[in-house]
Amino acid sequence: MNELIGFVNFHLIPGIVLGSIYALGAIGLTLTFGILRFANFAHGETMTLGAFVALVVIDLTNWHVLATLPFAMLLTVLTVLVMDRLFFRPLRTGPTVILLIASFGLMLMMRSAIQIIWGVDLETLSKGLAIPWVLFESLRIFPKHLLIVGAALLLMLGVHGLLRHTPIGKAMRAMSDSPELARMTGIDTERVVMATWITGAVLAAAAGVLLAYDTHLDSRMGFRVLLPIFAAALLGGLGRPYGAMAGGLVIGVAEELSTYSWIGDGPLVSPGYKSGVAFAIMIALLIWRPSGLFRGRVF
Amino acid sequence: MSALSDRPTLEFQGISGGYGGSEIIHDISIRVGAGEIVTLIGPNGAGKSSVMNATFGQLQINGGRILLKGEEITGIAPEQAVRRGISYVPQVSNVFPNLTVQENLEIGAWIRRDDFRPRMEEMFALFPPLSERRRIPAGALSGGQRQMAAMAKALMVDPEILLLDEPTAGLSPRFRGEIFAVVRKVNARGIPILMVEQNARQALGIADRGYVLVDGHCRMEGSGKDLLANPEVGAMFLGRRADEETSPAPNPGSEAPAVDGSTTQSMRP
Numbered sequence: 001m002n003e004l005i006g007f008v009n010f011h012l013i014p015g016i017v018l019g020s021i022y023a024l025g026a027i028g029l030t031l032t033f034g035i036l037r038f039a040n041f042a043h044g045e046t047m048t049l050g051a052f053v054a055l056v057v058i059d060l061t062n063w064h065v066l067a068t069l070p071f072a073m074l075l076t077v078l079t080v081l082v083m084d085r086l087f088f089r090p091l092r093t094g095p096t097v098i099l100l101i102a103s104f105g106l107m108l109m110m111r112s113a114i115q116i117i118w119g120v121d122l123e124t125l126s127k128g129l130a131i132p133w134v135l136f137e138s139l140r141i142f143p144k145h146l147l148i149v150g151a152a153l154l155l156m157l158g159v160h161g162l163l164r165h166t167p168i169g170k171a172m173r174a175m176s177d178s179p180e181l182a183r184m185t186g187i188d189t190e191r192v193v194m195a196t197w198i199t200g201a202v203l204a205a206a207a208g209v210l211l212a213y214d215t216h217l218d219s220r221m222g223f224r225v226l227l228p229i230f231a232a233a234l235l236g237g238l239g240r241p242y243g244a245m246a247g248g249l250v251i252g253v254a255e256e257l258s259t260y261s262w263i264g265d266g267p268l269v270s271p272g273y274k275s276g277v278a279f280a281i282m283i284a285l286l287i288w289r290p291s292g293l294f295r296g297r298v299f
Numbered sequence: 300m301s302a303l304s305d306r307p308t309l310e311f312q313g314i315s316g317g318y319g320g321s322e323i324i325h326d327i328s329i330r331v332g333a334g335e336i337v338t339l340i341g342p343n344g345a346g347k348s349s350v351m352n353a354t355f356g357q358l359q360i361n362g363g364r365i366l367l368k369g370e371e372i373t374g375i376a377p378e379q380a381v382r383r384g385i386s387y388v389p390q391v392s393n394v395f396p397n398l399t400v401q402e403n404l405e406i407g408a409w410i411r412r413d414d415f416r417p418r419m420e421e422m423f424a425l426f427p428p429l430s431e432r433r434r435i436p437a438g439a440l441s442g443g444q445r446q447m448a449a450m451a452k453a454l455m456v457d458p459e460i461l462l463l464d465e466p467t468a469g470l471s472p473r474f475r476g477e478i479f480a481v482v483r484k485v486n487a488r489g490i491p492i493l494m495v496e497q498n499a500r501q502a503l504g505i506a507d508r509g510y511v512l513v514d515g516h517c518r519m520e521g522s523g524k525d526l527l528a529n530p531e532v533g534a535m536f537l538g539r540r541a542d543e544e545t546s547p548a549p550n551p552g553s554e555a556p557a558v559d560g561s562t563t564q565s566m567r568p
Contacts, residue, residue, distance in 0.1 A: 167405070167409070170398065170402050170405060170406055171406060171409065173395070173397060173398055173402075174395045174398055174402075174406045176397070177395040177396055177397050177398065178392050178395060180377075180389075180392070181389070181392055181393065181394075181395065182395075182406075183376075183377040183378050184355060184377045184378075184380075184381060184387050184389070185381060185406055185407060185409055185410075185452070186377075186378050186381035186382055186409050186410040186456070187378065187406070187409050188378065189378070
């Protein structure tokens, strides 16, 4: 019994929390891929930016972390739209590999800018000691974990509503299916591109803030989770937002479960290497099933 | 009759053009009058699809003019063409496969500012097989139904003219008949149609007029009946197919096969 409680407390719950954060990041990545046809390497830094905006707001106002989300989202969206105008839009008509390289460059620029503005030190969003609720005398649930998963679920529900029930969301899915046909149908593709950036940036900012809330933040935070987020998007099938949600959860849970003592007494994978799990999943996918679990686009 | 009412809906005046450096169509002059079905026939690589692409600015035009109801639209961007009233159903990827049939029609109405739901119900009435399948992804439809969905989507804007690029390509003879029947039904609503076709006999059978394209040149033009009877056309296209298509070509007055979705579905479990 203790064994099971330990498994849930220290592996399953953190896995679900991490997984829902990965899912938010992966949706943005997969949407950008589906509509703009390139893998955006700067997506991780977009998350970092959101987290630092939250830090600034908290320093100024001492508000709760979740209350900073609208500000983090707004500033991140504005930044991403400016970057699209400056870097991606002029390259849009060329081969998409140019966009990919541009996003790599942008990633380096963004990280440097963040380091210049906020430094390279470790920061935290929530000060003070977190005290968990104890259920059944042993199951420990941290309120912040509930808030993180709840916020992530709400945002995913929002994405679902956007994609299924709004004209612009349907146009986004249409353009992801066939940009040529979308143009012939009279869809204003630049507007759809803009909506895609906005959606991706909102989710990235949220993912960054929630990740920083869960642990801590520093200028390399986004880059560290870029790989698992790519793995999640790939697992769900590139261009498939619902796949990215599932993929994020799978990768997050897999990372945390890998450190459980499945064989013997020690952790199966040393916690220091747990990010290697996402990498291993990604390599296995690329070899055996590059279209992902839900048949997305092949790179 | 005044000159104004004689003005064709779509007119190509000596269009030459191609992709990159190579010219594919040369000095093409065609016109589609109000309410007409006009078909372009010709062997593979004759430049039929290039003529369609020219209308949508997808072809580099080296000479000539394209007029829509007398207004020049040469080299117009695709998203502008549909706003002017030209709806195009490409041969392949003509629906959004991950969107449901109904969502495809909604997206088809993208440029409309008004309430398009009555139009959508009209389309479902025109294509009954689609009505039953409005909630399933268009990618799961059979070939014939997908063509219907593509046409319904293109008709959502109430276009001035409908362009169809080989609507029966890859379909079995039975479903070809269905599609041609649908084309006539659409045309009966007063929408002029320009249709590229491989199945020359059936296409000429329903067309008011036809043009024969060979090597990017317009070799012949005439009424559907005249071209069908023309021995040269017969030798070029119809003779080879005589043993394939034993049934006589449907003429505009005859009963075409009914549009029947239940049988279409039985092809795909």
